[in-house]
Amino acid sequence: MPMPMPLIDQLGYLAFEVSDLAAWEAFATGVLGLAVARRWDGGLALRMDGHAARFFVHHGPADDLAAIGWQVADEATLEAVAARLRGAGHDVREGTAAEAALRGVVRLVVTRDPAGNAQELYFGPARAAEPFTSPLVRSGFVADDLGLGHLVVSTADDVATGAFYRDLLGFKLSDRIACTFYGHAVDITFLHTNPRHHTLAFGGPQPKRLHHFLLEVRSLDDVGAALDRAAAAGVRIAQMIGRHPNDKMISFYALTPSGFQFELGTGGRLVDDASWEPCVHDRISEWGHHPPERYAPRRPKPAAPGGAS
Ligand SMILES: [Fe+2]
Structure with a gap:
């Protein structure tokens, strides 16, 4: 089957359902450096760039992903991708006017990937009236296009998930990482839909x-400052700073108030489909990314006091 051209322009927004909305607002603004775009009864929208909103945080019990917003170029592309999904047997529902208004888009359709992750495909996002600036993230975020x-x-089935995103939505393979990491077998598939090394x-x-x-920032200083803010806010650090071998990102991982990370x-590489060759990496990090509780024992132990009584 011929591979489709990428149909998705970009990861446009994420929607979360969170049990503690106040904690999320404090975390998103005070640790991540995002800005509140608007609030409504039971939710808030956050921005980070020229888009009016990039995150929709809804109050509810799930503490998990609620929807992935995939941006396409125009109405013809939206109809083409909806037809492609329906043709492959997926249920695709037209979004309501209220749903489109909530997301600030012209039109959206709703479906699910094979693992049941909600997908909202849309075109025509609202743009912010003012450029994004943040006193916390002075270099700014790498986002926009x-x-x-x-x-x-x-995923419940990596083959089915890969087929959904690659054959139906047009994502392309970046590479895989297959290794063991702190005793766990890891086999991760990375896909791109624009020059960002991987979007999914x-x-x-x-x-x-x-x-x-x-989230990617434009300076290493802003990564370090975010790590300091996370530690100061009592956010649990999952993996200390390190660099991945495939996207070359220097990053750290920590927990959101909902428990996912x-x-x-900074420094993520871009891929050019004209010359990109997918490969398999045998390690998840070139250096670092150690869980802090595992890294601590590597410090030299102080000499045992002599003559303990
Ligand atoms: Fe990542």
Whole structure:
């Protein structure tokens, strides 16, 4: 079957259902450096770039991913991708006017990937009236035409998930990482839909629908400052700073108030489909990314006091 051209321009937004909305607002603004775009009864929208909103945080019990927003170029592309999904047997529902208004888009359709992760495909996002600036993230986020970042979703069947995103939505293979990491077998597939090295990755079932989402900043100083803010706020660090071998991102991982993780990094590479050759990496990090509780014992132990009584 001929591979389709990429149909998705970018990861446009993420929607979360969270049990503690106040904690999320404090975390998103005070640790991540996002800005509140608007609030409504039971939710808030956050921004990070020229888009009016990149995150929709809804109050509810799930503490998990609620929807992935995939941006396409125009109405003809939206109809083409909806037809492609329906042709492959997927249920595709037209979004309501209220749903489109909530997301700030012209039109959206709703479906699910094979693992049940909600997908909202849309065109025509609202743009912010003012450029984004943040006193916390002074270099700014790498977003706009590259999308808000990337995400790693849970899968029940990596083959079915790969076929959905590659054959139906047009994602292309970036590479894989297959290795063991602190005793766990890891086999992660990375896909891109624009020059960002990967916009989506998956590697088997996870405790929640979302393993992590990534935000990229433009300076290493802003990664370090975010790590300091996370530590100061009592956020649990899952993996200390390190560099991945495939996207070259220097990043750390920590927990959101909902228990899934975020990654915050800098220096992610871009891929050019004209010359890109997918490969398999045999390690998840070139250096670092150690869980802090595992890394601590590597420190030299102080000499035992003599003559203990
Ligand atoms: Fe990541």
